[in-house]
Structures are given as structure tokens and as C-alpha cells.
Amino acid sequence: MRIGLIGTGSMGSLLIDSFIYFGAITPQQLFISNRSQEKLLLLSERHEGLNVSLNNVDTVRSCDILFVCVKPLQFATLIQEIKDHVRSDQLLVSITSPVQIHHLENNLSCKIAKVIPSVTHKVGSGASLVMYGSRIQKNDQQILHDLLSFISKPIEIKETQARINSDFTSCGPAFMSFFLIKWIDAAVEMTGISREEITCLASEMMLGTGKLLTQGGLTPLQLQDLVAVPGGITAQALSQLNHSLDGVFHNLITTTHNKYVEDVEKLNELLGDIN
Ligand SMILES: NC(=O)C1=CN([C@@H]2O[C@H](COP(=O)(O)OP(=O)(O)OC[C@H]3O[C@@H](n4cnc5c(N)ncnc54)[C@H](O)[C@@H]3O)[C@@H](O)[C@H]2O)C=CC1
Numbered sequence: 556m557r558i559g560l561i562g563t564g565s566m567g568s569l570l571i572d573s574f575i576y577f578g579a580i581t582p583q584q585l586f587i588s589n590r591s592q593e594k595l596l597l598l599s600e601r602h603e604g605l606n607v608s609l610n611n612v613d614t615v616r617s618c619d620i621l622f623v624c625v626k627p628l629q630f631a632t633l634i635q636e637i638k639d640h641v642r643s644d645q646l647l648v649s650i651t652s653p654v655q656i657h658h659l660e661n662n663l664s665c666k667i668a669k670v671i672p673s674v675t676h677k678v679g680s681g682a683s684l685v686m687y688g689s690r691i692q693k694n695d696q697q698i699l700h701d702l703l704s705f706i707s708k709p710i711e712i713k714e715t716q717a718r719i720n721s722d723f724t725s726c727g728p729a730f731m732s733f734f735l736i737k738w739i740d741a742a743v744e745m746t747g748i749s750r751e752e753i754t755c756l757a758s759e760m761m762l763g764t765g766k767l768l769t770q771g772g773l774t775p776l777q778l779q780d781l782v783a784v785p786g787g788i789t790a791q792a793l794s795q796l797n798h799s800l801d802g803v804f805h806n807l808i809t810t811t812h813n814k815y816v817e818d819v820e821k822l823n824e825l826l827g828d829i830n
């Protein structure tokens with residue numbers, strides 16, 4: 556199987572590194588291109604045998620599955636460039652939530668899938684969100700599922716729920732890190748503990764919490780109740796947090812969804828059928 560990847564920015568590069576590191580594919584099976592050369596050179600240095608090009612059409616012509624890892628508003632130019640070169644037997648995988656499957660099926664003759672990855676795949680962890688277009692066969696689903704399983708836990712979702720799901724899976728690591736940064740800042744400022752020491756403890760705590768939720772058979776509520784015994788320190792702090800965080804998550808979801816709708820509207824204009 557030959558894999559193509561266009562757009563070797565942060566997520567494209569992470570997918571390349573992870574697919575190779577976790578043994579999904581060899582560098583020789585990968586054909587990649589990017590608008591600028593610098594990131595391609597860095598990837599070539601890391602992975603001997605990788606096939607690199609500055610020409611996206613070379614990438615399209617060389618592969619069976621093509622990952623498109625450019626930003627939403629960069630799709631129109633790219634589609635214009637590759638649309639006459641894709642084949643009906645090829646599978647194109649887009650990794651960004653606002654570009655809709657119908658935008659791609661309207662403009663490209665190949666099979667289309669949408670996968671929202673996560674930075675957590677760098678360590679072979681986290682869920683990848685998978686959505687299939689109308690031309691996808693059972694066999695294509697199996698191939699994509701097997702490939703993603705090397706680096707993640709693939710979960711099929713409805714495209715209408717891509718935003719809320721990726722709020723958790725792909726924005727989530729940034730949200731959780733933001734929460735930790737604020738908490739660590741306060742700890743350093745108020746107690747004088749070293750940032751390195753408390754960051755190390757906080758990271759171990761996040762790992763352990765994640766394991767309890769994924770492997771330890773606990774729901775978040777059960778976990779909370781195990782720690783927050785009535786009348787204890789945690790229970791008191793949680794009551795304060797509950798008060799302080801009132802409305803925060805509704806605002807968070809409103810913000811991600813408003814930005815998503817804004818992007819989809821721009822894409823509807825840009826990706827109406829391109830002739
Ligand atoms: N960063 C994350 O955690 C996640 C990102 N995504 C999605 O991945 C997409 C890419 O994000 P990043 O990698 O962070 O962006 P980025 O800006 O780092 O990478 C985009 C790359 O595409 C290249 N590019 C743009 N137009 C091109 C073209 N016509 N031909 C060839 N290369 C072209 C750029 O030179 C750049 O290297 C975004 O749409 C984002 O929503 C999805 C899930 C998670």
C-alpha cells in the first residue's frame with residue numbers, strides 16, 4: 556500500500572512520524588509534498604527513504620490513500636490543482652472538521668473519508684474520529700481502520716457531530732494543558748514550589764487519571780467520588796470549583812461551534828462545485 560500526504564505542517568508531520576514509528580508503514584511507502592521545502596527536508600533527514608516532492612500532483616499519482624493535511628481555507632487551491640489527477644479507486648482522507656464530505660465529493664472523483672486526528676497519536680494514544688463518504692466500500696473502511704489503529708483508537712462518528720467530538724479529542728489536549736498551566740502558575744506563585752517538580756507530578760497525575768478512565772473501569776463521576784470523600788478537602792475544593800466554573804463549558808462549546816459555522820460558511824462559498 557502506498558500512502559500520500561499533502562501538507563507537512565504540524566499535524567501532517569506528526570502523522571508521518573507516528574505512522575512510521577508505530578510500524579504502520581515504511582518511509583519507502585510514503586509519498587509526501589508541501590508548499591515549501593524546509594519541512595520536507597527535515598522529514599527526509601528523520602526518515603531515510605521517504606519520497607518527497609514539491610509537486611502535489613506527483614504525490615497524488617503515486618499513492619493509493621492520500622491524506623490531505625492543509626488548513627480548511629487552503630483546500631480550494633489544492634483541489635483545483637489535483638482534481639484532474641485523482642482516480643476513482645483512490646481514497647482521499649481529509650483531516651479537518653469544517654471541510655464537509657459533500658464539499659469534497661462534489662469536486663473530486665475519488666473516494667472520500669474524513670478523519671480528525673489528535674496530537675495524542677504522537678504517543679500512539681487517543682481516539683481518531685472517522686467519517687465515511689458515500690463512495691466508500693467495506694474494504695476501504697477496513698484498510699483505513701487498520702492503518703489508524705497503529706497510532707490511535709479509531710471511532711466512527713456522524714459528520715454532524717464532528718465538532719463536539721473533536722472539541723474533546725483534538726482540542727481537548729490543549730484545553731487540559733491550559734487548565735494545568737493555570738493551576739501550576741498558581742501553585743508556583745502561592746507556595747514557591749519549583750515549576751519542574753510540580754509539572755512532573757501533574758503530568759503523572761494526568762496519565763494515571765487517563766488510565767483509570769480508559770482501563771480502570773471508572774467513569775469520571777465514580778473517580779471523583781472515590782477521591783472526594785464527604786467533609787474532606789477535595790470535596791470542599793470541588794464545591795468552590797463548581798461555583799467558579801459556572802457557565803464556562805457552555806461558553807467553550809459555543810465558541811468552538813461558532814468558529815466552526817463561520818469556517819463552514821466560507822467553505823460553502825469556496826467549495827461550491829469547482830469547474
Ligand atoms: N493541530 C492539531 O492538533 C490538529 C489539526 N487538525 C487539522 O489539520 C490541519 C492542518 O493543521 P496544522 O498541521 O496545524 O497546520 P499547518 O499550517 O502547520 O500545516 C499546513 C501545511 O500545509 C501546507 N500547505 C498549505 N497549502 C498547501 C498546498 N496547496 N500544497 C501543499 N502544501 C500546502 C503548508 O505549507 C503547511 O506546511 C488543519 O485543518 C487542522 O484543523 C486536525 C486535528 C488536530
Ligand SMILES: O=C(O)[C@@H]1CCC=N1
Pocket residue numbers: 650651652653671721722725726
Ligand atoms: O476540527 C479541527 O479541524 C480541529 C483541529 C484541532 C481541533 N479541531
